[in-house]
Amino acid sequence: MAKNLTKRSEDYSKWYNELVINADLAENSGVRGCMVIKPYGFSIWEKMQAELDRMFKETGHQNAYFPLFIPKSYFSKEASHVDGFAKECAVVTHYRLKDDGEGGVVVDPSAKLEEELIVRPTSETIIWDTYRKWIQSYRDLPLLVNQWANVVRWEMRTRLFLRTSEFLWQEGHTAHATKKEAIEETEQMVNVYADFVEEFMAVPVIKGFKTASERFAGAEETYCIEALMQDGKALQAGTSHFLGQNFAKAFDVKFTAKDGKQDYVWATSWGVSTRLMGALIMTHSDDNGLVLPPKLAPNQVVIVPIYRSEEQFDLVSDIANQVMKELRAEGIRVKFDHRDTHKPGWKFNEYELKGVPVRLAIGPRDVENGTLELARRDTLTKEIISRSEVIATVVQLMDEIQSNLYNKAANFRTENTTEVKSYDEFKEVLNSKGGFILAHWDGTSETEEKIKNETKATIRCIPLDAKEEPGSCMITGKPSNKKVLFAKAY
RNA sequence: CGGGGUGUAGCGUAGCCCGGUUAUCGCGCCACGUUUGGGACGUGGAGGCCGCAGGUUCGAAUCCUGCCACCCCGACCA
Numbered sequence: 001m002a003k004n005l006t007k008r009s010e011d012y013s014k015w016y017n018e019l020v021i022n023a024d025l026a027e028n029s030g031v032r033g034c035m036v037i038k039p040y041g042f043s044i045w046e047k048m049q050a051e052l053d054r055m056f057k058e059t060g061h062q063n064a065y066f067p068l069f070i071p072k073s074y075f076s077k078e079a080s081h082v083d084g085f086a087k088e089c090a091v092v093t094h095y096r097l098k099d100d101g102e103g104g105v106v107v108d109p110s111a112k113l114e115e116e117l118i119v120r121p122t123s124e125t126i127i128w129d130t131y132r133k134w135i136q137s138y139r140d141l142p143l144l145v146n147q148w149a150n151v152v153r154w155e156m157r158t159r160l161f162l163r164t165s166e167f168l169w170q171e172g173h174t175a176h177a178t179k180k181e182a183i184e185e186t187e188q189m190v191n192v193y194a195d196f197v198e199e200f201m202a203v204p205v206i207k208g209f210k211t212a213s214e215r216f217a218g219a220e221e222t223y224c225i226e227a228l229m230q231d232g233k234a235l236q237a238g239t240s241h242f243l244g245q246n247f248a249k250a251f252d253v254k255f256t257a258k259d260g261k262q263d264y265v266w267a268t269s270w271g272v273s274t275r276l277m278g279a280l281i282m283t284h285s286d287d288n289g290l291v292l293p294p295k296l297a298p299n300q301v302v303i304v305p306i307y308r309s310e311e312q313f314d315l316v317s318d319i320a321n322q323v324m325k326e327l328r329a330e331g332i333r334v335k336f337d338h339r340d341t342h343k344p345g346w347k348f349n350e351y352e353l354k355g356v357p358v359r360l361a362i363g364p365r366d367v368e369n370g371t372l373e374l375a376r377r378d379t380l381t382k383e384i385i386s387r388s389e390v391i392a393t394v395v396q397l398m399d400e401i402q403s404n405l406y407n408k409a410a411n412f413r414t415e416n417t418t419e420v421k422s423y424d425e426f427k428e429v430l431n432s433k434g435g436f437i438l439a440h441w442d443g444t445s446e447t448e449e450k451i452k453n454e455t456k457a458t459i460r461c462i463p464l465d466a467k468e469e470p471g472s473c474m475i476t477g478k479p480s481n482k483k484v485l486f487a488k489a490y
Numbered sequence: 491c492g493g494g495g496u497g498u499a500g501c502g503u504a505g506c507c508c509g510g511u512u513a514u515c516g517c518g519c520c521a522c523g524u525u526u527g528g529g530a531c532g533u534g535g536a537g538g539c540c541g542c543a544g545g546u547u548c549g550a551a552u553c554c555u556g557c558c559a560c561c562c563c564g565a566c567c568a
Binding site: 013028030153155162169236237239271273276306348349365402 | 491524526527528529530558559560561562563564565566567568
């Protein structure tokens with residue numbers, strides 16, 4: 001267990017890495033940029049999964065599962081999709097190993113596959129190949145399917161949670177009879193993502209469209225949610241794509257409409273990944289460790305007993321057990337850490353590192369006075385409260401901490417969002433404080449490219465709620481009717 | 491994939507340039523005792539194919555070659 005976390009302000013990457021490892025969330029596996037998600041980290045991911053899954057089902061979706069392996073030929077069917085993913089695919093070429101005669105194994109050259117299999121980087125191709133068989137009539141539509149899966153993208157550079165070679169995610173793939181309905185679905189899902197991230201993760205996001213160059217490979221429109229991390233860099237937290245009829249045409253998925261005419265179906269796909277864990281960590285955590293919003297914390301409250309003798313422990317435990325029982329009756333996740341192998345001070349630090357929202361300590365003094373010590377993780381404040389008030393206080397604190405975290409993050413984003421008029425001002429802001437920058441852009445990829453090359457900032461999105469205002473592009477001076485959102489991004 | 495760096499006990503490290511006793515130190519771990527309201531202290535103890543594979547040498551953690559993994563910067567990206 002680390003005693004000293006690198007300070008957030010000193011080296012953000014190092015702080016992040018140490019935090020992920022020391023808070024027991026995940027670690028490097030030593031295998032090609034893949035991580036091991038540890039039980040504590042996974043329990044947070046499971047909570048996120050459960051809420052998302054509920055929201056998907058409430059919006060009419062069903063879960064299914066498609067193969068991990070995709071025949072190489074599937075990829076050649078949608079040209080832009082290939083271009084987008086070909087460079088980063090893991091490819092299975094053989095199906096057997098054999099003894100090398102020296103105690104090791106080698107790939108058996110005689111076991112070469114006729115057609116190579118691609119480990120899915122995303123499942124559009126295999127799913128659309130399947131949908132061709134499932135869809136004949138308008139009565140088969142809409143088809144609203146989600147899958148929870150792992151995918152592999154052979155990224156050159158990896159980072160725990162933010163960009164691992166293998167990651168866990170969900171991918172929704174839907175088919176619709178009309179363009180309008182597909183677009184509505186795309187918008188609905190970006191809203192579901194935004195609601196989840198804001199309500200449960202307490203991370204404020206900006207909804208918007210991607211520019212053509214940032215669009216998903218094969219999509220006609222990509223909607224996204226963008227969050228701002230504490231180091232002033234943006235993180236794409238989720239995407240929802242309107243795929244038009246591109247995949248339907250590539251995989252020949254047609255349906256017969258009411259009027260007897262045949263047409264290609266309209267498609268969407270949408271996904272969020274374990275990257276959300278990175279967003280959660282980088283949005284709220286501090287120099288003492290992880291800070292978890294109550295709605296996602298595996299333990300919302302931890303009770304730490306303080307005692308010298310066994311008699312004292314018994315007295316303290318009685319109260320702790322009662323409090324735990326009463327809190328659980330209120331639906332609160334409580335842990336009573338009665339281990340005698342660690343001292344109270346050690347436990348205090350441990351639970352701060354792990355981000356438990358509320359800590360209650362009970363010692364002999366409290367037994368005598370009818371009190372408990374309550375500490376909040378978000379504000380790092382402590383107070384003595386009476387036994388009779390503890391349940392109501394904690395129940396109310398769950399909401400208060402949840403909204404406090406959101407408000408803190410929202411204020412940070414407001415303070416770190418700057419509107420600029422000129423390119424000089426843009427560069428100045430980018431270098432001095434970073435964050436989100438709103439500026440007019442002429443809408444061309446050339447200008448976008450130029451800005452990216454010169455400053456490393458990219459257009460994160462064209463915000464959905466951008467207000468119409470006449471202006472001129474900060475680079476070319478050409479007319480622009482709304483400001484777009486720039487930032488350096490992960 | 492290009493540039494730079496690192497790999498020594500569970501973790502963090504010294505030693506490497508300039509080869510030569512039993513590989514250094516701190517944390518952690520185990521035992522016993524004293525402790526317990528913010529990461530306790532003392533005494534004793536265990537734990538190493540020095541990333542892996544070759545090579546040079548009487549002798550390699552140290553020099554050479556190859557490979558693997560990780561970190562940073564680029565390019566790529568959820």
